[in-house]
Amino acid sequence: MLYNSKILLFVLCLFVVTPNKLVASPELNSNSNLFLIQIDSLIKQKNISNDMTKLELLVLYNDALFEKHPDSVSIFKNLAIINADLNQPKDALVFTKKYINNTLDFSILNDGAYNVISDSEEYETLSEDYRLQLDWLTFLFLYVALIGFFFTIILSFSKKSNRQAKLFIGGFVGVHSLFILEFVLYISNFQYKVPHTYLMASAAALLYGPLLYLYFKSVISDFKFRTKDLLHFLPSLILILFLFPMYSLSGDEKVKIMLDINVVYNSNRYVIFISKVLSLTIYAILIGRDQYLYERKENHSKHNKVQTINKWKKTIYKIHIVYLISYIIYGLPVSGLLASFPYFINYIQVSIMSIMVIYLSYMAYVQPEIFKQEWTNLSEASRLSMEKYQKSGLTNALSKELKENLIKLFVEDKVYKENNINLEILSERLNTTRHNTSQIINEHFNMNFFELINKFRIKETINILKNDTYGNLNIIDIAYEVGYNNKVTFNKAFKKETSLTPSEFINSQFKKNVFVLGISLDGLRSQSKQNKC
Structure with a gap:
């Protein structure tokens, strides 16, 4: 008053x-x-x-x-x-x-x-x-983004089988993580301090669909990435060129765009939204079609690994569809096509992306064999061979014990050198049945008995040849030494494993030794001249 x-x-x-x-x-x-x-x-x-x-x-x-x-x-x-x-x-x-x-x-x-x-x-x-806004939700999304980047790096640099598929799924997680990180910068107002991060995730807006599609292609068929497959990334390149004028602006100009002071680039939102929806929809249809055809083909398979991988791919696909729907709901008002929208819709979309990242990272930790994809790339005969062991009754503990004993027989005892070794004799050494031995070799080494024997024999042969510096050994003597009964079988197995005949391999080793010897002699001559001086 x-x-x-x-x-x-x-x-x-x-x-x-x-x-x-x-x-x-x-x-x-x-x-x-x-x-x-x-x-x-x-x-x-x-x-x-x-x-x-x-x-x-x-x-x-x-x-x-x-x-x-x-x-x-x-x-x-x-x-x-x-x-x-x-x-x-x-x-x-x-x-x-x-x-x-x-x-x-x-x-x-x-x-x-x-x-x-x-x-x-x-x-x-x-x-x-x-003002800078920091709360528990901001830190949670930041944590998810960091997990996603870590997953991408680890998976992409893994040198195990089907690296192609890992690069695609790693990239898929990476672009999700990039979007989540940008969202964190946006809701915390930290983006005003680092304005060049504005719409950084939009450069990868058209990569979600292609990366997921190529990943599915890599794991459900014998797909090899070729030059023409680069066309899947052409729309992304066009979008980056379209956004380049905005990306090249100064930091202050980008802040003006964030504050809606500069409205010149407002049309970018429409372009990004419409093109991303089209891309996500097209690739969702392509993935769904390929997945349907694959399931029809593999419908007879009851193997646990096949079922696990199928369930895994279905889950990813469902999350992708939910994300597409949430993005449409989120994008209509953000792009200006609808008047207004509840702010929590922003969080729904990013939450779905976070669930995707966490799920993929969790599966990589709990079931890493899914990312190896050895099972999906096996031939039909190999799958059927493995499926016959489905109900063998061999426990995990016994399976592990037999595997360790088998490794010991091959590494320490070198049973593969015995020219009369067969599955029956190997089973007796393991004190188990022939059926169990076959199952152990198939499940743990992903090959049959003869493939395993040949692998160890050829490896032993290579070691012998590398140590035979002066070439004193005969090929037939080496063949008998590692367990073969004749030269023909030995030559065939050697070429299958190394893509070279034994003679070609010896010649390559000889040239290498001569080259090394030449360097050594040059070094000695040089040293001798210095001593004389």
């Missing part, structure tokens, strides 16, 4: 002194053309702090603004701070936004005057729009 009385008294005094014009107290100067530097110097000189004097300043600044003073930006700042200090949050909101839009200076909100209106809705709006 006392505060309102002061304001009323102040206004009445002004009109009594000069009825045609608002005039401040004589001490502050009544000239309507008072320059801002004079006002600021008076503030410092008088150490002004009482409400009446602030109201006088408010009138002077409004008067200067009305008369279109050239330093209007400073007027916005002073009016924002004074209104905040006088607990007038609505005016403080208006002038604060005008000042920030003109200067991109967010530090004004650090002024102590805003503490007066800190409980108001207007200050909450300013804080949400401009």
